[in-house]
Amino acid sequence: MKKVFTGLLLTSMFFVAFPADAATTQIKIDDVIVKSDTAPEQRSNRIMVPLRVISENLGAQVHWKDSQITLAMNKTLIVLNLNNKTVMKNDKTEQLDVQPYMKNNRTYVPIRFIAETFGSQVQYNQGTVSITSEPLLLDNKKIKALRYEYQMTMGGVIQDIKGNAYHKALYQVFQQKGNKVEAPKEYSWQINLDIPGSYSKRGQYRFMSDDTNTVKQFDIYSLNTAFPDELLQGHPHHLLHDVFEDSWYIFTDQAVQSIKQLINNAATNGFSTIISNTVA
Template sequence: MNKKMIGKVMAAGLLTLLVAATQLGAMSEVSVAAANSIEIMVNGKKATPDAPPYSNAGRVMVPLRFISDHFQGKLKLSGKDITITRGDRTIKLKIGSKTAEINGKSFDLGAPSEVKYNRTMVPLRLINAGFGIPVRWDAVGQRVWVGEEKVLSLEEKGVKVGTYDEYKRYFGDYEDISKTKKVSVFTGSDFPVRFEAVDDKVTFYKIWTEQVNGLDVIKIHHSGKRFGIYFLTGDGKPRFRMPAELISLKNADGSYVDVYYVASSGDFFVGDIKDKNWENFKISSVKYIGFKVNLETTPLLLNPFTK
């Protein structure tokens, strides 16, 4: 199938968007916070702490021992008194106190340290001041960056590159989707990930599903160029989707939360799918989610929404 037809198929999604927008009306805000809990990124890699971070009275709380161990600190606990040494830095604090001592100088934590999930949790600001490690709280993405703030590409993550022929039954006649004839399949555990080419630069932070007034949608938090997606089910007929402009959101930091309807009338009215039951299409029917970005390999996400 040629590019002109693909364009028609993707444009057909606009019909679904306009109908849905009429049903939904205006939407006040799309929140990334709905995508579940706060994440910790350590030197560009998603970390799995032994206790989840959370917000307390406007302060982000992180597990102290996890950070200390990750950056080669030595932690000693005596009752409620904690002492951490790292290089030429010494941190002293008492569980329940709003102050700490860093190299003999008092430091205001902004909120008291506390025990939760059987772990000592401290305000994020202590990590920067006490350990000398850069930190940043991404309020939009609900993410804590510790250390070097970077996002790796699929290649840097070591994602295997396959050939187009291995996935031909999914693409069918739409061969020009995979211009390079190479395919990179990644999983939900690879997020966040960077897609970067000469004219396409996208940082892909998170993907999740929700229902908006009874309609199934996929939400993608990303920065950079906006893009269409497509669903591959194995029948050789990709189902194309474009962002629903009226309910997608551009955040204050320039990133987007783009919303894509799972079911689209374009699956019936345009192209060769002719699915009379298009309204009943479910994300569980999808094997791979593809992204219309111009990379050296075609990125496919193994559907993270199936059991």
């Protein structure tokens, strides 16, 4: 049976060999306290965390097959095995201080080795493990937050997504745009039920720098489908608007769902903050 987890992985997480009880350890990544329904554990003076926590919060891909776990990010590949201290790192064999294991149907892995291998700054101070990962750079500016906004019939919500790995993963999805197209004749936040082929804005995404200036902005629009199919032929279901370039592209449903999943993961794990909520 093969299970594959692709996605976010937050560059380098929790760490290390500390005398404190792992159950009381607080994890911070890029100044955000990580939420998890399962606390880290301590084995042989090393901090162990569930694989799911890594798969949702690290900038790598995680593949789990039988008892073998593969972590990949950039050009680095790690292969771990349950109940085995031998690990492969870029085709070179090394020995872990503690072996990965299964508990309560969850796979636990040693964070120190993963953090050091994928390269991040890690500090420990009074029960808090703080990890600082490399930020996303756009136009030579460090991205501090992704400001996501969506509107509903009776108001809207604005939230900031923190975490460098989330920024990188989301930006990568926006780069998966399709063919360039002309701007639709009718598009806005509101659903227009009078014009076939009109589009409504599904969400607005602004990559913001440390000085809170918007460096890049992408808007996703969806086709209003409250019309007979014959009137909608030739109209892509989703469009991506690169606002700074004022260019329009076909966008796939898979890309839209990937963005939705990443934002949901960010909210679940504590990386999303509501700035404004005017929904009645």
